[in-house]
Amino acid sequence: MNNNWEPSQIENKIGINFKYDQTLRLALIHPSYAKLIKEPEINNQRLELLGENILNLVLVDYIYWNFSHFQVGKQKALVSKLTESERLTNLWYDLQLGEFYPFLDLKEERHRLRVKPSNPFEQACKALIGAIFIDRGFTQTRNWLQKRLIIPLLKRYLKPELEHTPSDKQIQFLGNTLLQAIVVDYLYKQVHLASPSILKSLARKLTAKETQSEYLKLSDAAWSDLLPQQTKPKPYTALLAAIYLHFDNDNSKSSLRKTSTYFAQNCLDDDEIMAQAIALLLKEGKPQKWIIHKVMNYANNQYNEGREKYYQLIGESEADV
Numbered sequence: 581m582n583n584n585w586e587p588s589q590i591e592n593k594i595g596i597n598f599k600y601d602q603t604l605r606l607a608l609i610h611p612s613y614a615k616l617i618k619e620p621e622i623n624n625q626r627l628e629l630l631g632e633n634i635l636n637l638v639l640v641d642y643i644y645w646n647f648s649h650f651q652v653g654k655q656k657a658l659v660s661k662l663t664e665s666e667r668l669t670n671l672w673y674d675l676q677l678g679e680f681y682p683f684l685d686l687k688e689e690r691h692r693l694r695v696k697p698s699n700p701f702e703q704a705c706k707a708l709i710g711a712i713f714i715d716r717g718f719t720q721t722r723n724w725l726q727k728r729l730i731i732p733l734l735k736r737y738l739k740p741e742l743e744h745t746p747s748d749k750q751i752q753f754l755g756n757t758l759l760q761a762i763v764v765d766y767l768y769k770q771v772h773l774a775s776p777s778i779l780k781s782l783a784r785k786l787t788a789k790e791t792q793s794e795y796l797k798l799s800d801a802a803w804s805d806l807l808p809q810q811t812k813p814k815p816y817t818a819l820l821a822a823i824y825l826h827f828d829n830d831n832s833k834s835s836l837r838k839t840s841t842y843f844a845q846n847c848l849d850d851d852e853i854m855a856q857a858i859a860l861l862l863k864e865g866k867p868q869k870w871i872i873h874k875v876m877n878y879a880n881n882q883y884n885e886g887r888e889k890y891y892q893l894i895g896e897s898e899a900d901v
Contacts, residue, residue, distance in 0.1 A: 585682065593675050594708070596724065598715045605683075607631075607711035610700050613683040621773055621874075624707035629776045630768045631710030634718070635663060637761040637836075638725045644754045646738055648746040652753050662733065665702045669694055671729055672701040672708075713765075718836040748818065755817030758824055759787055762840045770850065771857045773874045778860050782853065792816040795847045802846045855893040 587601035590608070598604045607624050614623035639659045647655060661667075672678060678690055684700060686693060693699050713721040746754075763786045767779045785791060795816045803812045803819065807826060813819045823842055828835035854876065861871055868890065872878050878886030 590677070590680060593677060593680065594712075594724075596712060596716060596720070598711075600715055603711045603715045604708075607707040608681060608704060609683040610681070610685065610704070612685040612700075616685045621775075624704060625776050626768060626773075626779065627707040627710035627714070628703050629706075629710075629779060630713065630764055631706035631708065632663075633761040633764040634713045634721060635706060635709050635725065637757050638722045639663070639730065640754055640757040641722070642726060642730055642734075644746060644750060645744065646734070648744050648750060649739065649742050652747070652749045655750065655753060658734075662729065665697055665699065667729075668702040668705040669699060672705045675728075677701075677704075710768075714768075719833045751821045752815065752817050754824070755815075755819070755821035758839065759792075759817055759820055759843075762820075762836075762843055763787055765840065766844060766848065767853075770853065771875060772877050774857055774861060775864070778857060778864070781860055782857060785856065786848075786853070789815075795843075798847050802842065806842075851893060855895075858890070858893055 585605060587598060587604055590604060591597050591601075606622070607627050609623050611620070611623040611625060614620050636659060639662055640655070643650070643655050643658055647658065650658065673694070678694065678701065681690075681701070681704060686700065694701060709721060709725065712724060760783070763783050764779065767774075767782050767786075771779065771782065792815060796814065796819065799816070799819060800812070806823065810822070813822055820839065820843065824835055824839040827838040857875065858871055861875060866875075868887075869883075872883060872886040872890050873880075876886055876890065878889075
């Protein structure tokens with residue numbers, strides 16, 4: 581471990597003080613450094629995946645409110661432009677973090693790494709966004725990204741005099757991005773230490789069209805309770821966007837949290853998802869003990885309880901094994 585870790589240097593550069601500085605530290609641990617210290621699973625790749633999805637949501641949310649005069653194709657192109665590797669790398673260097681990436685163990689000089697596609701600085705930038713989201717919440721992450729990335733690039737294109745009239749396709753675009761971000765956030769917090777490939781595999785199942793059809797059926801009662809005067813929209817992504825916009829109208833600071841809670845309570849089964857995660861982890865060759873401790877998050881003194889839950893989830897008894 582690097583005993584000289586001093587979070588204030590980074591916090592001063594990014595303009596955010598972390599409540600829990602180990603979250604910031606994790607965002608700065610490249611896989612190369614994690615291997616060096618013989619803790620290969622403790623790296624910033626999971627935060628990178630989360631940050632990428634939160635970044636997309638912040639962008640689409642901003643574009644929804646400020647560029648409804650753009651057709652969806654143009655909105656998508658704008659998101660792609662703002663998330664280019666070079667742009668995120670430049671943001672990292674604009675924050676003066678190029679030489680303040682403390683946990684990186686690659687042999688190439690940093691100026692050479694900088695020009696590579698999908699370079700460690702772009703990845704760390706996404707991980708930093710994920711860390712800010714985990715530590716400070718969606719509103720502060722959104723404000724930070726608007727100040728540092730979005731407004732400097734898009735301010736001159738804003739047309740505040742135009743009426744905000746989003747189309748059904750734009751609402752679905754918001755809903756698609758929202759669903760992906762909520763699912764990845766849920767998996768990041770629920771399935772501890774599972775690799776990004778595992779999280780992506782689970783996310784694909786949880787956002788598939790057939791799964792969304794099930795969500796639509798599961799949402800009948802909750803929709804009637806929440807918005808009884810409105811016709812329930814289809815597809816599910818439009819419904820989710822409508823829920824988010826409803827909460828946003830009440831209080832934009834809590835809209836994502838409330839939408840995430842609504843989705844998890846009405847559509848997700850924690851045990852079923854953990855069982856799917858365990859099946860994928862076993863295929864990867866992860867041992868039972870590691871899964872119980874690291875993924876299911878049972879401490880040493882809870883191991884027997886964790887083992888019982890493990891066998892319950894995989895549908896076997898210990899005697900069957």
